[in-house]
Amino acid sequence: METLTPVFDVAAIRQDFPILNQTIHGKPLVYFDNAATSQKPLPVIQALNEYYRSYNANIHRGIHTLAEKATAQYEATRETVRQFINAAYREEIIFTRGSTEAINLVAATFGRQNVQAGDEVIISTMEHHSNIVPWQMLCEEKGATLKVIPITDEGEIILEEYEKLLSERTKVVALVYVSNSLGTINPVKEVIDLAHKYGAKVLLDGAQATVHLDIDVQALDCDFYVLSSHKMYGPTGVGALYGKRELLEAMPPYQGGGEMIKEVSFEKTTYNELPYKFEAGTPNIADTVAFKAAIDYINKIGKSVIAEYEHELLAYGTEALSQIEGLRIIGQAREKISVISFVIKGIHHQDVGIILDTQGIAVRTGHHCTQPMMHRFGIPGTSRASFAMYNTKEEIDRLVQGLHKVKKMFA
Amino acid sequence: MTINEIQDEIVEEFSLFEDWADKYEYIIDVGKKLPPLPAQYKTEENIIKGCQSQVWLHASLNSEGKVIFEGDSDAIIVRGLIGLLIRVLSNQKPEDIAKANIYFIDKVGMSGHLAQTRSNGLASMVKQMKLYGLAYQVKQEVK
Numbered sequence: 001m002e003t004l005t006p007v008f009d010v011a012a013i014r015q016d017f018p019i020l021n022q023t024i025h026g027k028p029l030v031y032f033d034n035a036a037t038s039q040k041p042l043p044v045i046q047a048l049n050e051y052y053r054s055y056n057a058n059i060h061r062g063i064h065t066l067a068e069k070a071t072a073q074y075e076a077t078r079e080t081v082r083q084f085i086n087a088a089y090r091e092e093i094i095f096t097r098g099s100t101e102a103i104n105l106v107a108a109t110f111g112r113q114n115v116q117a118g119d120e121v122i123i124s125t126m127e128h129h130s131n132i133v134p135w136q137m138l139c140e141e142k143g144a145t146l147k148v149i150p151i152t153d154e155g156e157i158i159l160e161e162y163e164k165l166l167s168e169r170t171k172v173v174a175l176v177y178v179s180n181s182l183g184t185i186n187p188v189k190e191v192i193d194l195a196h197k198y199g200a201k202v203l204l205d206g207a208q209a210t211v212h213l214d215i216d217v218q219a220l221d222c223d224f225y226v227l228s229s230h231k232m233y234g235p236t237g238v239g240a241l242y243g244k245r246e247l248l249e250a251m252p253p254y255q256g257g258g259e260m261i262k263e264v265s266f267e268k269t270t271y272n273e274l275p276y277k278f279e280a281g282t283p284n285i286a287d288t289v290a291f292k293a294a295i296d297y298i299n300k301i302g303k304s305v306i307a308e309y310e311h312e313l314l315a316y317g318t319e320a321l322s323q324i325e326g327l328r329i330i331g332q333a334r335e336k337i338s339v340i341s342f343v344i345k346g347i348h349h350q351d352v353g354i355i356l357d358t359q360g361i362a363v364r365t366g367h368h369c370t371q372p373m374m375h376r377f378g379i380p381g382t383s384r385a386s387f388a389m390y391n392t393k394e395e396i397d398r399l400v401q402g403l404h405k406v407k408k409m410f411a
Numbered sequence: 412m413t414i415n416e417i418q419d420e421i422v423e424e425f426s427l428f429e430d431w432a433d434k435y436e437y438i439i440d441v442g443k444k445l446p447p448l449p450a451q452y453k454t455e456e457n458i459i460k461g462c463q464s465q466v467w468l469h470a471s472l473n474s475e476g477k478v479i480f481e482g483d484s485d486a487i488i489v490r491g492l493i494g495l496l497i498r499v500l501s502n503q504k505p506e507d508i509a510k511a512n513i514y515f516i517d518k519v520g521m522s523g524h525l526a527q528t529r530s531n532g533l534a535s536m537v538k539q540m541k542l543y544g545l546a547y548q549v550k551q552e553v554k
């Protein structure tokens with residue numbers, strides 16, 4: 001019987017990412033900083049180029065041909081994002097600058113409206129600063145309390161402790177779906193169902209998760225979901241907020257301006273309908289249009305095929321790095337995406353990063369915007385290698401060689 | 412030696428190295444040899460805010476009216492850079508430090524490579540050292 005599994009041809013995929021084909025300090029580039037931002041395939045670069053070359057125009061209000069084409073392409077991305085995360089309605093997809101802005105939007109509108117003095121907001125120890133600070137600001141303003149779900153040494157949230165934090169006072173639970181510094185995939189379905197028992201709304205930070213996992217916001221039943229294009233092989237400066245329609249409808253607008261209004265007089269302004277109510281001003285049209293090309297690219301190759309390959313890289317990398325004496329992997333959750341954070345005994349992560357760079361290997365070093373979590377592990381930071389679909393086992397071998405060199409230099 | 416003579420000396424030393432690995436070996440070596448800063452000087456006010464590693468810098472005036480710098484970091488390469496800056500700027504007169512033009516970093520080719528200054532705080536270190544020079548200069552003039 002013939003197998004129907006599509007072939008995953010990493011060499012062909014690498015051809016689609018021109019940036020990979022270069023040398024850094026004389027060595028072929030190994031790009032392992034994908035959790036910070038992934039590289040962009042040709043269709044994305046071409047979409048950007050084509051937009052500016054052939055149909056740049058301001059969207060929505062124009063009646064001329066270019067404006068209509070730009071509007072159609074912009075809205076096509078909205079539909080593509082909707083399908084990608086399986087939202088029920090297109091107007092549940094609000095374009096933002098990225099995950100950070102999407103979280104801020106929810107905290108500033110839904111949060112301000114629904115969180116009052118004495119209420120509680122729950123986050124976890126492994127949150128990105130983007131999913132800490134907006135809630136902290138809200139709690140400070142309202143006299144509410146921020147509660148934090150603790151994590152284990154392996155880097156998993158402790159569900160029993162989470163349950164203890166929940167109460168009628170809980171208004172929002174904001175949780176990272178996949179941790180950027182540990183790679184942990186959180187048991188979000190359980191977290192959401194428990195929160196709903198207490199009437200709390202749940203925001204999932206999908207900045208890392210969206211590119212690696214199959215996302216179904218309806219099956220998850222999350223109330224809000226945020227994502228960033230640039231971590232999904234798409235352009236920087238664009239992302240999306242998903243919110244359940246009835247919640248978005250009840251929320252006050254975020255910013256005032258053009259596009260988000262129905263009618264303006266000096267006495268009173270009425271607001272536009274969803275999703276435009278939350279999209280004041282001329283948006284990032286070009287990058288939003290090109291974002292669609294990124295999602296199409298992922299879909300064409302197949303998310304499950306990519307996930308399988310990335311998992312292979314994770315297993316290979318984890319095994320290889322574990323062999324290095326004095327190296328400790330931070331984040332050993334049972335469910336992980338292809339992120340390996342590590343510390344090497346006696347060597348500062350900055351020194352690791354600089355020496356790897358001289359060998360053409362790009363990793364991220366530092367606290368990865370998760371300072372409270374680094375505190376939890378009692379370390380100032382880690383070095384982090386994060387893999388994307390275009391990475392290879394040979395590149396992981398180069399990382400291992402590079403780390404041996406680091407160890408020798410700092411011995 | 413004057414500040415510029417020392418800078419030229421460093422530039423000359425680096426010119427012997429063929430590639431970056433050698434340059435780093437050298438900087439790491441300087442870093443390893445830099446005496447640790449006594450614990451009492453590792454205070455909050457002596458910290459220079461870099462992004463990735465902690466850097467401490469302590470200054471004092473010796474009996475000849477020259478500024479003595481001591482420094483430390485938890486990362487070795489940065490320690491090496493501190494070591495080089497101390498070699499250039501320590502044991503010099505306050506006014507010379509204040510008006511010094513630090514060019515060796517550029518000349519050894521470190522600026523493009525290493526001194527992604529925001530991450531290693533190299534620029535902040537230089538600035539802080541010059542500020543100490545200026546502060547001691549003003550202090551002496553007032554006396």
Ligand SMILES: Cc1ncc(COP(=O)(O)O)c(C=O)c1O
Nearest residue numbers: 098099100128130180205207228
């Ligand atoms: C888990 C997580 N949340 C939020 C963000 C913020 O995303 P953005 O900078 O695209 O707004 C990031 C980006 O590093 C992230 O990894």
